[in-house]
Amino acid sequence: MRDVTEPALNPDLPATPQRPTVELQPGLDHAVITSIGPDQPGVSATFFRVLAANGVQLLDVEQALFRGRISLAAFVGIDAVSKDALQQELSEELASFGQVVSVETGSGAPTGSRGRSTHTVVLLGDPVTAQHLHQVGQTLANFGANIDRIRGIADYPITGLELFITVADPTPGAANSLRAALAEVAHAQNVDIAIERAGLARRSKRLVCFDCDSTLITGEVIEMLARHAGREREVADVTERAMRGELDFAQSLHERVRALAGLDATVIEEVAQAVELTPGARTTLRTLNKMGYRTAVVSGGFTQVLDAFVGDLEVDYVRANTLEIEDGKLTGRVVGEVVDRAAKARLLEEFARDSHLRMDQTVAVGDGANDIDMISAAGLGIAFNAKPALKEHADASVNHPFLDEVLYMLGIPREDIDQAERMTGETQRLF
Template identity: 70%
Template sequence: MTPVAVHDATSSPTNPEHLQVALQPGLQPVVVTLTGRDRPGVTAAFFRVLSAHGVQLLDVEQSQFRGYLSLAAYVGVEADRLERMREGLTDTLKGHGQTVTVERVEGVPQSRSRSTHVIVVLGAPVNANDVSAIGQTLANYGANIDRIRGIADYPITGLELAVTVADAEPGGGKPLRKALAALTTELGVDIAIERAGLLRRSKRLVCFDCDSTLITGEVIEMLAAHAGKEAEVAEVTERAMRGELDFEESLRERVAALAGLDASVIDAVAADIELTPGARTTIRTLRKMGYRTAVVSGGFIQVLEDLADDLELDYVRANTLEIVDGKLTGRVIGQVVDRAAKAEFLREFAEDSGLQMYQTVAVGDGANDIDMLSAAGLGIAFNAKPALREVADTSVNHPFLDEVLHILGIPRSEIDDSDLEDGTFHRVPLTPAATTGAVSL
């Protein structure tokens, strides 16, 4: 617990000798803390004793954790009443099973910490060793952990750390970001770091890539299976996703292999599409919160339009297969949704929604998503190829799309409470196979 402090318009907030504590004259600044099992009446008793001693409240923080209560108050009290207040608190709250400490504040007290960044840690599981390593890395770069809270217990464990970085200027935290990115691989947990404050909470549009992001498979490979060209198409797809081929050329080469297929295979493939675990929960939650949602795909609009309607996405863009006399011609028509087009569509969606680009989030997995993630206010690489991870703001390496919600600071408890209220709550029992994506939520 840290106290409230004020300064006049001419003082410097970084110069402690100019800070003036907002205490009434003649009062001694004191920090009072209380811990114990939570039960009704504890908080009322605590403040009843403080009231009896004419205490001035300057700052209060209370939390309940797994049945245990923690309450702290920064107060002003007359010096000759301090010991009687201490005795009154101890005697009164002993009957409630609480432990009380009262400490004088010496010198100029610090103001309540204003964290510069937020770090989200996601894993299955998260171990004490993970937090220890992250904490040590932060300390090595002069960063301090101000607060920690749990934000997820399903399908992964999630922790949110509010931290103060020594060099909080734009670009100043790059060495720390690089060190945390290295820890992600070393520890096997996902670590995302963002600047704290209103900008983090201003995101209002989330745009997803489709194949291997919003859905588990690759649509063109599913179509190729009907043509008996799976291996040929898969090899070209992989080279394109690694950034080794121009996307448009690779797309046209793969689509050419589909020439002659009956158009009915489109409906068959659409019926076989499987959402990525957590996708439905993610889209539903974002919509409840007023976000716009979009999908931009290098796949095909004829396959995706029903899915987009089902999820109630605000925007959908994809390539168009040419169909003549009920057969695929092996060509695409209109603009090809390539790397550059994905970024342009994101800008189009933002403008149509009345948003700035810093209010956008892009999620993807391949080299074709590089421009889109780079243009977005927050770019998230989802189980991505190395070429994309290198430019993304953060990476997700577990097969659950609802990690995106937690990176945005949305806790699982609030998601579940909302789903319980509207009757959409559903949890699939997790098994070892679930961590590899073999579960559909």
């Protein structure tokens, strides 16, 4: 698998950027002070009041909350002689908060600067189990990658965890073997796993382009039209072969559209009204729009159907094929250039240029072989309930029927999505 999200590194800079080390004041030793217990107002204030009163030099701090418990740690410089007195005072002052305090000095206290994680791994499942985390953790360890921290990113419609990791070799392309190994874990454990370079490379994504049929919506529009002509099975067979990559998409499209010849054009409106959005589609588009992302839909389907519902989703760019209509009937032909595999990639590049974005700032989501070029061209390619032909080219695969997973893979937590919904009055926990 490719690693296009990894930008070239400046050879004059260290491979894994570190925070600058603050010089220890004369006469002090390094120490790590931790306080763990129930979270309540005043814990942090009391902790730092005692440190300040004892002339402790503050070098680094990290605080985390989990299920009503607080973990507070400080990397400091202290007078080693006063270690026991400091620990006793902290313990006494924080006892009323139910905190357990420890102070480690000398060889027990790490002195290296805290480095920035090189990659993120998003693990999604229904549910995510300890076995899943074991398999992912062991795979990372096998490749010399360290898990720096883990946070929950989603609690519905599936469970999601985000792992911040540091790989042994952060140079571009070096993580490809790890990607492949994690893909094997995902397949074997029936979970979805995405790995991407951390930092600005991940945060700079600004354009998300979706395929339509079986991605943004649950069905195939051309098969819905064919049902009215009594030729659904015939058309579905051709669609399936095209999605597997066994047929040229343009040829298969013309063959399937010929089966629609003679249908009354009013059928298009009936089909448009019957279209069902994929669970999570509306929330996903709404969230991306709120965050200032550009969004696009590129489809091998038909503009006459897309126009009936895409406008309501406030999509910035829409491209699809156009059915020819004469005297109120479908002719069995399409008008203009066919939106095929090559056209999808070309249109993604066009949208990026129009939005003044680089290609590494784009995301593409699709399900079939005709999405391969678009998926390969994007900075992040996501296969959504896809055929094997597409999965081989994607950076990540979604195998659960929820489009929300795209947001989680971008590092957007469920709680932020729901908070935005509450602020704007949208229905809560709506997929």
